[in-house]
Amino acid sequence: MHDFEAFIAKRFSALLPYPGKTSDAMAYSLLNHGGKRVRPKLVIDTVASYGIDPSISYDLAMAVECIHTYSLIHDDLPCMDDDTLRRGVPTNHVIYGPDNATLAGDGLNTLAFEVIATSTVLNDHQKVAATSTLARMANGMVYGQCIDLASEHTQIDAQTLLKLHQYKTGCLLSAALMLGGIASSHDEDLSALENIGYDLGIAFQFQDDIFDVTKDEVTLGKNNSDVRNEKSTSVSLFGLTKAKTMMQDYYDHALDLVETTLHLADPKPLQDFIHALIKRDH
Amino acid sequence: MHDFEAFIAKRFSALLPYPGKTSDAMAYSLLNHGGKRVRPKLVIDTVASYGIDPSISYDLAMAVECIHTYSLIHDDLPCMDDDTLRRGVPTNHVIYGPDNATLAGDGLNTLAFEVIATSTVLNDHQKVAATSTLARMANGMVYGQCIDLASEHTQIDAQTLLKLHQYKTGCLLSAALMLGGIASSHDEDLSALENIGYDLGIAFQFQDDIFDVTKDEVTLGKNNSDVRNEKSTSVSLFGLTKAKTMMQDYYDHALDLVETTLHLADPKPLQDFIHALIKRDH
Numbered sequence: 001m002h003d004f005e006a007f008i009a010k011r012f013s014a015l016l017p018y019p020g021k022t023s024d025a026m027a028y029s030l031l032n033h034g035g036k037r038v039r040p041k042l043v044i045d046t047v048a049s050y051g052i053d054p055s056i057s058y059d060l061a062m063a064v065e066c067i068h069t070y071s072l073i074h075d076d077l078p079c080m081d082d083d084t085l086r087r088g089v090p091t092n093h094v095i096y097g098p099d100n101a102t103l104a105g106d107g108l109n110t111l112a113f114e115v116i117a118t119s120t121v122l123n124d125h126q127k128v129a130a131t132s133t134l135a136r137m138a139n140g141m142v143y144g145q146c147i148d149l150a151s152e153h154t155q156i157d158a159q160t161l162l163k164l165h166q167y168k169t170g171c172l173l174s175a176a177l178m179l180g181g182i183a184s185s186h187d188e189d190l191s192a193l194e195n196i197g198y199d200l201g202i203a204f205q206f207q208d209d210i211f212d213v214t215k216d217e218v219t220l221g222k223n224n225s226d227v228r229n230e231k232s233t234s235v236s237l238f239g240l241t242k243a244k245t246m247m248q249d250y251y252d253h254a255l256d257l258v259e260t261t262l263h264l265a266d267p268k269p270l271q272d273f274i275h276a277l278i279k280r281d282h
Numbered sequence: 283m284h285d286f287e288a289f290i291a292k293r294f295s296a297l298l299p300y301p302g303k304t305s306d307a308m309a310y311s312l313l314n315h316g317g318k319r320v321r322p323k324l325v326i327d328t329v330a331s332y333g334i335d336p337s338i339s340y341d342l343a344m345a346v347e348c349i350h351t352y353s354l355i356h357d358d359l360p361c362m363d364d365d366t367l368r369r370g371v372p373t374n375h376v377i378y379g380p381d382n383a384t385l386a387g388d389g390l391n392t393l394a395f396e397v398i399a400t401s402t403v404l405n406d407h408q409k410v411a412a413t414s415t416l417a418r419m420a421n422g423m424v425y426g427q428c429i430d431l432a433s434e435h436t437q438i439d440a441q442t443l444l445k446l447h448q449y450k451t452g453c454l455l456s457a458a459l460m461l462g463g464i465a466s467s468h469d470e471d472l473s474a475l476e477n478i479g480y481d482l483g484i485a486f487q488f489q490d491d492i493f494d495v496t497k498d499e500v501t502l503g504k505n506n507s508d509v510r511n512e513k514s515t516s517v518s519l520f521g522l523t524k525a526k527t528m529m530q531d532y533y534d535h536a537l538d539l540v541e542t543t544l545h546l547a548d549p550k551p552l553q554d555f556i557h558a559l560i561k562r563d564h
Contacts (some may be wrong), residue, residue, distance in 0.1 A: 016421060022428035067392075074388060079361065079380035098361035099431050102384070106356060106391060107424045110349075113395040114417030117410050124406035128399050131413055135396030139298060142389045146304035149381050 003055070004040060005031075008062045015114055016107070025096035025104035026111075030069045033087050038277075039064045039176040045273040046180025046193070051265030057183035059119035060130055064176050066112035067138045070105040071172075075145065077101060112138075122183065129182045133190070137175035144168025148231070156232045162202060165234075170201025192261040196254050203250035204277060206243050209233040213240065215282060251278050285337070286322060287313075290344045297396055298389070307378035307386035308393075312351045315369050320559075321346045321458040327555040328462025328475070333547025339465035341401035342412055346458050348394035349420045352387040353454075357427070359383060394420070404465070411464045415472070419457035426450025430513070438514045444484060447516075452483025474543040478536050485532035486559060488525050491515040495522065497564060533560050 009031055016023050040061035044054040076083040076091040077098055084094050093101035116122070116130050144167030151164060174197025181189045213235050234243040251274060258270050291313055298305050322343035326336040358365040358373040359380055366376050375383035398404070398412050426449030433446060456479025463475045495517050516525040533556060540552050 015418075018421075018425040018428070020425070020428045020432060022424060022431075070388070074384055077361070077384065079359070079384060100428065102356055102359065102361060103424050103427055103431075106352070106387070107421050109388060109391045110417050110420045110424070113392075113413055114421065117414035117417060124410050127413075128406050128409050131395055131409075132399035135392050135399060136297075138392045139300075139389050139396065142304060142385050142392070143300040143302070145385055146300070146302045146382065149304075149385075150302060 004037070004044070004058055004061060007058045008065070011059070011062060011115060012111075015111060015118065021096055021100045022103045022107060025073075025092055025100045026107050028095060029073050029092050029104065030066065030108060033089050035087050037065065039068050039172055042173060042176035042273060043180045043183070045269040046177050047183050048269035049262075049264045049267055050180070050184035050186055052184045056121050057180060059115050059122060060134075060179035060183055061176075063112040063115045063130070063134055064172060064179060066108045066115065067134065067141070067175075068172055070108035070112075071141060071145070073101050073105040073108070109138075126182050126185070129187065130179055133178045133182065134175050137171040137178070140167050140171035144171065152231055154232075156237075158237060161232060161234060161237055165202045165205040166198045168201075169205045170198040173197035173200045173204070186263055189262050192257060195261075196257045199250045199254035199257065200274070200277065203247050203254065206234040206247035206250070207277075207280070209235045210240065210243055210247065211282060248278075286319070286326070286340055286343060289340045290347070293341070293344060293397060294393075297393060297400065303378055303382045304385045304389060307355075307374055307382045308389050310377060311355050311374050311386065312348065312390060315371050317369050319347065321350050321454055324455060324458035324555060325462045325465070327551040328459050329465050330551035331544075331546045331549055332462070332466035332468055334466045338403050339462060341397050341404060342416075342461040342465055343458075345394040345397045345412070345416055346454060346461060348390045348397065349416065349423070349457075350454055352390035352394075353423060353427070355383050355387040355390070391420075408464050408467070411469065412461055415460045415464065416457050419453040419460070422449050422453035426453060434513055436514075438519075440519060443514060443516065443519055447484045447487040448480045450483075451487045452480040455479035455482045455486070468545055471544050474539060477543075478539045481532045481536035481539065482556070482559065485529050485536065488516040488529035488532070489559075489562070491517045492522065492525055492529065493564060530560075 012027065012031060016026065043057050043061040043064060047054045047057040072086060073092045075081055076086055077093055079098070083091055085091065091101075092104060096104065112134060113131055116127050116134070119127060122130070144164055147160065147164045148168055151160065156164070174194040177193035177197045178190050181187065181193045212233070234246065238246065255271060255274055258264075258267055258274070264270065294309065294313060298308065325339050325343040325346060329336045329339045354368060355374045357363055358368055359375055361380070365373055367373065373383075374386060378386065394416060395413055398409050398416070401409060404412070426446055429442065429446045430450055433442065438446070456476040459475035459479045460472050463469065463471045494515065516528065520528065537553060537556055540546075540549055540556070544552075546552065
């Protein structure tokens with residue numbers, strides 16, 4: 001991913017030539033403390049599985065990461081989860097203030113679509129398909145956050161919890177897979193790719209819930225605001241053992257869909273990506 | 283604009299089929315208390331001046347209004363200007379809470395680009411040009427807000443004030459004009475349209491500053507947070523008389539550019555738009 005890091009730093013500077021705290025705040029969360037790059041890797045590995053040169057998808061990989069990063073900055077704000085630690089460093093608003101952090105999130109949200117529209121390697125059809133897909137999924141994620149807010153300080157049922165995870169976490173993983181399909185000109189797989197993302201999202205979030213009760217904050221590099229906000233989690237709802245089984249079932253189902261529903265040249269990069277998620281320790 | 287109001291209500295419901303407070307909050311600011319529609323009208327009147335059926339530009343007119351509306355919702359937040367009254371009604375966060383208001387702004391920001399990408403009347407080239415233009419201008423507006431934040435509780439010079447207004451207010455008016463040019467397939471005028479928007483933005487903001495000292499809050503339908511935040515304005519910097527002269531000069535310059543630099547079929551709709559701005563009383 002070294003190439004990709006250089007790519008997004010260059011694109012960021014070219015598209016946001018503005019001095020000042022808001023640009024600094026955007027760079028802080030997107031570039032300097034950029035996290036695990038799960039969604040960009042998913043775009044790139046999907047394209048690799050289709051047998052295409054992954055560099056064609058860097059704009060789309062950056063776009064989904066811009067959306068993910070804006071959502072984290074806003075999610076951490078004092079008026080939202082009020083988290084002060086993320087990726088082992090202070091959250092955006094702790095450094096730049098809630099005002100500039102709000103603007104930085106706004107700028108990254110918009111930047112996602114500018115990166116797609118100004119790509120020099122995608123054709124207009126791909127750009128329009130990517131914009132419409134990413135926008136729909138990003139607003140699915142916002143719906144997930146809306147469900148999340150409505151679920152604070154209350155006991156929710158299993159169906160609501162699954163819907164919450166499908167939207168809040170699954171939508172952007174679906175977007176990443178679908179953007180990979182668009183970059184590879186395999187539009188016939190978009191609906192299957194979308195469904196794989198929902199499985200991965202639910203599994204990923206169950207895994208986070210499991211980490212929250214089995215790992216400490218130093219290992220995780222973030223606060224656990226779920227307890228403070230009295231949020232229901234897969235562990236609180238199903239218990240640790242059943243949550244672990246369900247997580248594995250969702251991952252297995254995603255692997256099965258990869259094998260049976262997609263028109264890939266080589267499923268290995270995408271399978272490896274999912275196996276790496278299963279084995280992650282934070 | 284009756285047609286346009288029905289159009290955006292329909293597009294909104296189709297693209298955001300989600301129940302809950304966040305969607306309600308988006309509808310509250312975009313649809314129910316939609317303000318003067320200055321930017322949509324500017325898109326539509328630009329297209330009319332090019333001699334094209336304005337309804338081809340409704341998606342673009344809606345997109346720029348989504349960006350404008352998100353910026354107002356976030357600008358009013360307690361962590362930003364902390365305003366409680368807008369368009370004569372309580373601001374978004376007063377009704378829906380700062381958390382859902384933050385999400386509502388995020389959703390409208392993204393929705394702008396989804397509306398463009400899913401248009402049934404624009405071609406792919408127009409969609410890509412509109413996306414890249416609107417995104418660049420929306421992040422110019424964010425830069426303007428960044429300058430604005432840095433200017434609170436401090437005396438700024440004339441040059442900084444003009445840059446602030448050019449970016450914070452001018453960028454979206456430039457975007458509206460340029461989107462009209464894109465819908466009319468007059469890409470050769472985009473740079474001239476951009477410059478007209480900057481003149482209008484500075485004139486419009488000078489006018490707002492003048493209203494803030496000559497009209498009461500009931501007439502304006504909003505709080506005046508500039509005084510509370512000790513912001514420099516054109517009136518505090520130049521005095522009321524000179525601010526009025528400068529405002530008129532910027533409007534006249536915009537009218538001159540419309541007459542001399544654009545390839546219009548009939549300048550009247552665009553001229554009428556600017557004259558209506560000059561004559562507005564709030």
